[in-house]
Amino acid sequence: MEFSFGGPIANSAYAHVRGVLQPAILNHSVRVWLLADHMGRREGVDGLEREALAVACLFHDAGTADLYDGSQRFEVEGADAAHAFLSGHDWPAPLVQKVWEAVALHTSPGIAERMGVLPKLVRLGVMADFGTTNLAGTGGDEDMAELLKDLPRMDIEAVLSDVVVSQALRSPGKAPSSSWPGGLLAAHLANPGHTGVNPAF
Template identity: 40%
Template structure:
């Protein structure tokens, strides 16, 4: 299987990269880009590249923008997944992306922490969630041949702790940002109760590390 770490180009792709780079920590930015690269590997591995529902630009948008809700543009007034989806939709709208495509990206971002739901909401939502999951080490064997190249270009930089810090900071801003049983709500509760989250503890056994 051929694979390149080259990212999409053009005005929209450049705006996406610039927005994420300027609003997220370097660690979370790298995670977002790796999620796209891992999603592309998975799409090729599963034979999705010729699927009518596959769209590289939309996959790039959904994966790279998926944590926009933990960046400095988000206010912490709703779940980070929803705020990120709203911010992503605004950016795509500025670049005249069709509303139907914006809705697909919004859904993929909003559902990326929802196991059992994202996988049933179409290829874009599935690949977005699985690309993110691969960066946490889930189904790592799919990407084993390329992970050193990807991590050399976009190092982890203690990603899990950095991401949890950002999620918890936003979740602490309002009740609406941390509803019970949401990722934000649970991570905030675990930090307040134990000082560390299960997500951080699990990173020690991830194939990629934290």
């Protein structure tokens, strides 16, 4: 199914991440965009800010891709990838910085929600996809449910945690003990024979 992400740069971002992300992570990223956009439109997010939200959602797990498997936490690698992608476009620097923050902070509960509209919406979109997609009372619930059904989950919880742990095993510096990747790594090391969703997910 084809989606429009609010503008040509965001559509180009989708074409890019589609070529580097695992299918389960790509589907998750698009679901996060649909959920974040749904919430954002209720808050009046439109125009270039809406397109920036799409770029942030699409890149929020880009650090799991082999292309962006650097020495930093996957969240920071993804944020740097989004910043590099946007560097060739004539966007206001503060908006590019907000995209960076939205990606870098999406696993930081209680912080992302207070860093402005884009970090908050990406965080809430991620939470909605992993927690609940029940948008009762917000309008458009049935349409949203239909859109999400076209993007199968494909065991995203297991796929994402496995990638993050695999990166951390190769480069422990990517998983500081107080971070979400660090929690996943610690749970894996405590029970290396465990299969399925990481208990720290």
